[in-house]
Amino acid sequence: MEGRFQLKTELAVIGAGPAGLCAAIEAAKNGVDVTIIDENKKPGGQLFKQIHRFFGSEEHLAGTRGFEIGNMLLEDAKKYGVKVLLDSVAWGLFPDLTIGISTDKKVSILKTEKVVVATGAIENSLSFPGWTLPNIMGAGAAQTMININRVLPGKKVITLGSGNVGLIVSYQLIQAGAGVVAVVEALDHIGGYMVHAAKIARMGVKILTNHTITKAMGDKFLEKVEIAKIDSNFNVVKGSEETIKVDLVCIAVGLRPLSELCWMAGMRFEYFSELGGFIPVHDENMQSNIEGIYVAGDVAGIEEASTAMEEGKLAGIAASQALGKLRMGNQEASSILNEARERLRTLRLGPFGEYRYQAKEKIISKYYN
Numbered sequence: 001m002e003g004r005f006q007l008k009t010e011l012a013v014i015g016a017g018p019a020g021l022c023a024a025i026e027a028a029k030n031g032v033d034v035t036i037i038d039e040n041k042k043p044g045g046q047l048f049k050q051i052h053r054f055f056g057s058e059e060h061l062a063g064t065r066g067f068e069i070g071n072m073l074l075e076d077a078k079k080y081g082v083k084v085l086l087d088s089v090a091w092g093l094f095p096d097l098t099i100g101i102s103t104d105k106k107v108s109i110l111k112t113e114k115v116v117v118a119t120g121a122i123e124n125s126l127s128f129p130g131w132t133l134p135n136i137m138g139a140g141a142a143q144t145m146i147n148i149n150r151v152l153p154g155k156k157v158i159t160l161g162s163g164n165v166g167l168i169v170s171y172q173l174i175q176a177g178a179g180v181v182a183v184v185e186a187l188d189h190i191g192g193y194m195v196h197a198a199k200i201a202r203m204g205v206k207i208l209t210n211h212t213i214t215k216a217m218g219d220k221f222l223e224k225v226e227i228a229k230i231d232s233n234f235n236v237v238k239g240s241e242e243t244i245k246v247d248l249v250c251i252a253v254g255l256r257p258l259s260e261l262c263w264m265a266g267m268r269f270e271y272f273s274e275l276g277g278f279i280p281v282h283d284e285n286m287q288s289n290i291e292g293i294y295v296a297g298d299v300a301g302i303e304e305a306s307t308a309m310e311e312g313k314l315a316g317i318a319a320s321q322a323l324g325k326l327r328m329g330n331q332e333a334s335s336i337l338n339e340a341r342e343r344l345r346t347l348r349l350g351p352f353g354e355y356r357y358q359a360k361e362k363i364i365s366k367y368y369n
């Protein structure tokens with residue numbers, strides 16, 4: 001490392017995805033000096049990979065493509081004067097509210113008064129014999145390759161996992177020129193929205209529930225996989241094995257919060273499988289158990305970009321209020337915070353959101369009521 005610098009800001013936001021950008025924009029609108037840090041070359045987090053139209057309600061930009069939402073947020077961040085540190089990894093978050101950052105070969109220490117951690121999620125993996133062969137990768141990695149790097153990682157694909165990520169990435173691989181042979185799902189039902197499943201089924205993709213990949217084979221690279229039927233105890237049904245030639249396996253078996261910085265700062269955690277595993281305990285304004293450190297988006301429980309944006313807004317407004325910088329009275333602030341919480345509640349209605357809403361409510365009632 002070549003140098004060490006001491007930087008200062010009023011609010012540091014780690015992660016420039018939809019949650020982080022919304023937190024930064026809300027605080028900057030109130031005149032807070034905000035610095036947002038992201039390890040990528042471009043801000044936007046997952047949004048620039050998402051070429052499909054978002055689902056949900058119009059109020060939450062349903063029908064707009066992910067990257068268009070990303071562009072809107074970037075324009076606002078620029079308009080309100082958010083400072084953006086790109087190509088910068090936050091490697092340490094300390095209880096005295098300092099952040100260790102590496103940019104290129106320089107290390108800097110950012111001293112801040114409030115922090116929003118919005119680092120997003122990481123993909124889960126699944127091991128089976130042969131799973132370390134090249135061309136077996138997370139569906140998110142394949143999505144980054146096709147939609148950001150414009151590289152087609154394989155031409156004959158099998159996807160493991162039928163949640164929305166597995167279904168959408170399968171569709172986008174077809175759009176990018178690959179053939180998707182099948183989506184294999186261990187459960188007895190499709191995990192994601194039927195609209196996404198129907199779209200790929202119409203294109204000839206088999207969706208095989210009660211199935212799994214039992215092994216991957218190949219000399220130097222992936223050449224074929226063996227799939228098999230499984231029973232309700234997840235045991236392979238003997239005699240059902242089938243070998244399929246493929247050159248790409250996409251694993252889409254869920255995401256979990258990317259929360260190392262939260263652990264490092266000493267936050268309290270609770271386990272909620274419906275939110276992706278251990279999540280940092282937070283109050284209704286997204287403040288963690290450490291005063292001055294807020295969490296927002298997938299790091300605070302795996303959901304969607306629309307909920308990430310609302311949580312980011314809540315954290316940004318609450319942090320501005322705690323800094324004494326809100327350009328509005330307390331009454332107006334509480335009504336804006338209440339409206340954001342109400343939008344979150346509405347977003348969490350429906351088959352996928354309800355159990356997440358219950359989990360979030362459980363945390364708040366356990367620790368804060």
Ligand SMILES: Cc1cc2nc3c(=O)[nH]c(=O)nc-3n(C[C@H](O)[C@H](O)[C@H](O)COP(=O)(O)OP(=O)(O)OC[C@H]3O[C@@H](n4cnc5c(N)ncnc54)[C@H](O)[C@@H]3O)c2cc1C
Nearest residue numbers: 015017018019038039045046090120297298304305306308
């Ligand atoms: C295939 C797919 C389709 C989806 N479709 C939809 C949809 O239609 N509608 C919808 O609402 N949602 C959708 N989502 C979900 C949505 O993308 C995420 O919920 C949302 O992006 C979460 O936002 P976030 O800001 O919490 O995290 P992210 O968007 O993941 O952003 C986190 C950012 O933090 C950065 N970061 C992490 N750690 C560090 C560090 N230590 N230092 C510096 N930077 C760091 C990351 O590089 C990243 O840029 C989809 C997701 C996938 C994978």
